[in-house]
C-alpha cells in the first residue's frame with residue numbers, strides 16, 4: 541500500500557498528455573503530476589499548424605493552454621526537457637537535465653515523429669525541415685521569406701498543406717512523393733506519381 545500521494549509522470553504534453561493530466565487532477569486533488577515535454581510550449585493545436593504556416597491564423601490562435609492553466613491545477617509542466625530513459629524496475633523517469641522522477645504510474649504520450657530525410661547526400665544539408673512542431677513551422681516561415689523555391693517531400697495530406705503554405709506566399713513549390721496518394725486530391729492538385737515531381741504551385745511562373 542502506498543503511504544504517499546500518488547505520483548504520475550506523463551511523457552508528452554500534446555492533446556493526449558495534457559488531457560490525461562487534466563483528468564487525473566479532476567479525479568485526484570492530492571496526486572502529483574509531472575507533465576514533460578522537450579518542446580518549449582504548453583499545449584498547442586498541432587492540427588492548426590498548416591493554417592499558421594499559411595498565414596490564416598496568428599500564433600496566439602494555435603495555443604490551447606498557457607503556463608498559468610497548469611499552475612492553477614498544480615500540474616508540474618516541465619518544458620524543454622527530453623526524457624532519455626525510463627527505468628521500469630525502479631519506476632523512475634530520467635531526463636536530459638539530470639532529473640530522476642519516481643512514479644507510481646507512467647503515461648507515454650509521446651505522439652508521432654517525422655524521421656529526418658535519409659537519402660544519399662541529405663546528411664548535413666542545410667534547410668531541410670520537418671513539419672511537425674510549432675518551432676518547425678516558425679523556422680519554415682522564416683526561411684520562406686528568403687526563398688524562391690521549395691520542395692515538399694511526402695505523399696500525405698500534410699505535405700499538400702505545406703505546399704499551400706508556400707503557394708500563398710507565392711513561392712514556387714514542387715511536391716515529390718513515392719506513391720500514388722497525390723491522385724486522391726485530383727480536383728485540388730496536379731497529379732503526383734511514383735518518383736515524379738509535381739509542379740504544384742504558382743503555375744506559369746517558372747523560377748528557372
Ligand SMILES: Cc1cc2nc3c(=O)[nH]c(=O)nc-3n(C[C@H](O)[C@H](O)[C@H](O)COP(=O)(O)OP(=O)(O)OC[C@H]3O[C@@H](n4cnc5c(N)ncnc54)[C@H](O)[C@@H]3O)c2cc1C
Nearest residue numbers: 552553554555556577578586587589622623650651652672
Ligand atoms: C502539421 C500537422 C497537421 C496535422 N493535421 C491533422 C488533422 O488535420 N487531423 C488530425 O486528426 N490529425 C492531424 N495531425 C496529427 C495530430 O496532430 C496528432 O495525431 C496529435 O497531435 C497526436 O497528439 P498526441 O498528444 O498523441 O501527440 P503529439 O501532439 O505528437 O505530442 C507528443 C509530445 O510529446 C513530446 N515528446 C516526444 N518524445 C518525448 C521525449 N522523449 N521527452 C519529452 N517529450 C517528448 C513531443 O515533443 C510532443 O510535444 C497533424 C499533425 C501535424 C504534424
